[in-house]
Amino acid sequence: MLTIPATPRLYPLTDRAVISLTGEDSVKYLQGQVTCDVAALAAGDACAGGHCDAKGKLWAPFWLANLGEQLLLVYQHSLKARQLAELKKFAVFAKTEVSDAGEHWQVFGLAGEGLSHWLNSHVGDGNLWQGGIIMPLAAEHALLVLPVGAELPELPQGSEQEWQGLMIQAGLPDMSAEHQGEYIPQMLNLQAIGGISFTKGCYLGQETVARAKYRGANKKAMFVLEGKAGGPIAVNQDLELQLGDNWRRAGTVLSHWQQGEDCLLTAVLNKDLEADAVLRLKEQPASRLRLRPLPYDLVD
Missing domain, CATH: 3.30.1360.120 (Probable tRNA modification gtpase trme; domain 1)
Incomplete structure (x- = not known):
């Protein structure tokens, strides 16, 4: 890796x-x-x-x-x-x-x-x-x-x-x-890396961003996934979450790195995802991906 x-x-x-x-x-x-x-x-x-x-x-x-x-x-x-x-x-x-x-x-x-x-x-x-x-x-x-x-x-x-x-x-x-026009800033964790000011005053889209913080309106965040994939990965490929014997759509690939079968990628997923969740690329059923701990705290 x-x-x-x-x-x-x-x-x-x-x-x-x-x-x-x-x-x-x-x-x-x-x-x-x-x-x-x-x-x-x-x-x-x-x-x-x-x-x-x-x-x-x-x-x-x-x-x-x-x-x-x-x-x-x-x-x-x-x-x-x-x-x-x-x-x-x-x-x-x-x-x-x-x-x-x-x-x-x-x-x-x-x-x-x-x-x-x-x-x-x-x-x-x-x-x-x-x-x-x-x-x-x-x-x-x-x-x-x-x-x-x-x-x-x-x-x-x-x-x-x-x-x-x-x-x-x-x-x-x-x-x-x-992915333009799809996510609010907190879904890409901008608040966790100093990319959002909640005290500066008005700007384009500010009402939505403030509501996500103060009313808990945002239920998603960007996560890092690591694992194995036998084929090439592309932006916007669908990701699926394992639920027992079934798989359910969970998000899409934002960015990715791949060397052989080893891969890293980011995706916007539900914030309540379990730490041991298993995911895969929909087009590669044999692939397996797990959450990698983020190097910062997720705050709204």
């Missing part, structure tokens, strides 16, 4: 999109659009967040960075078409420019034992570096966003698929276009 590298590695990521916001109203505008507290981020700060429709359903979970004169959102590339259009929709009423900045930035993963020590040695205080930014994600995991053409860290490189597996192990949410 996948383990974190013994030394830091650099993971070139081709499936990440980058949106840029510039202009004097950028912070104020984005504050009214997304779940996280944009105004609380100083230059060099970063956090998780989500962008929802008016009903509180996610268009995209993302990582947000404040570069001082510019805000950057990093997220899964397949979400870009809808996400960018929705983010631009009301920007015409503010002094901000929202643009697809993918051709100007390159995105990398950083992970491995000793990464924090390596960052202290090579970056020092603060996260702004080489004209870009390092965005801490979890213990010994980070995103590195650099201008195209910038000098890269001298680290061994890992594969994009390995990075995906490390993100799953860390319980960090990812989502593809197949």
Whole structure:
């Protein structure tokens, strides 16, 4: 099964999109659009967040960075078409420019034992570096966003698929276009990783997100599953839960990692699922999946 590298590695990521916001109203505008507290981020700060429709359903979970004169959102590339259009929709009423900045930035993963020590040695205080930014994600995991053409860290490189597996192990949410408009932010555990502010005031979809917290309206969460699968796994494949001798539909695959028969995946499932629950991929009846403990507490 996948383990974190013994030394830091650099993971070139081709499936990440980058949106840029510039202009004097950028912070104020984005504050009214997304779940996280944009105004609380100083230059060099970063956090998780989500962008929802008016009903509180996610268009995209993302990582947000404040570069001082510019805000950057990093997220899964397949979400870009809808996400960018929705983010631009009301920007015409503010002094901000929202643009697809993918051709100007390159995105990398950083992970491995000793990464924090390596960052202290090579970056020092603060996260702004080489004209870009390092965005801490979890213990010994980070995103590195650099201008195209910038000098890269001298680290061994890992594969994009390995990075995906490390993100799953860390319980960090990812989502593809197949699931846009399907889940509220708490179903992807954004509140557990600091991606939702319940004190910042109004934003798009805020009423639904607040109701899920204060009225207990949310009965689902994102879980990590590990096990064996003989065939390839794909996003949006159906998952089934074993109930005695029967199997019942339980959810669909959000993200996945696979090496041989070993696999890791995330899925949105009922929060009352038993810790010893057994699941399988519907299209692979011989597959078997079990819950992997999340590295954080699930709170509403």
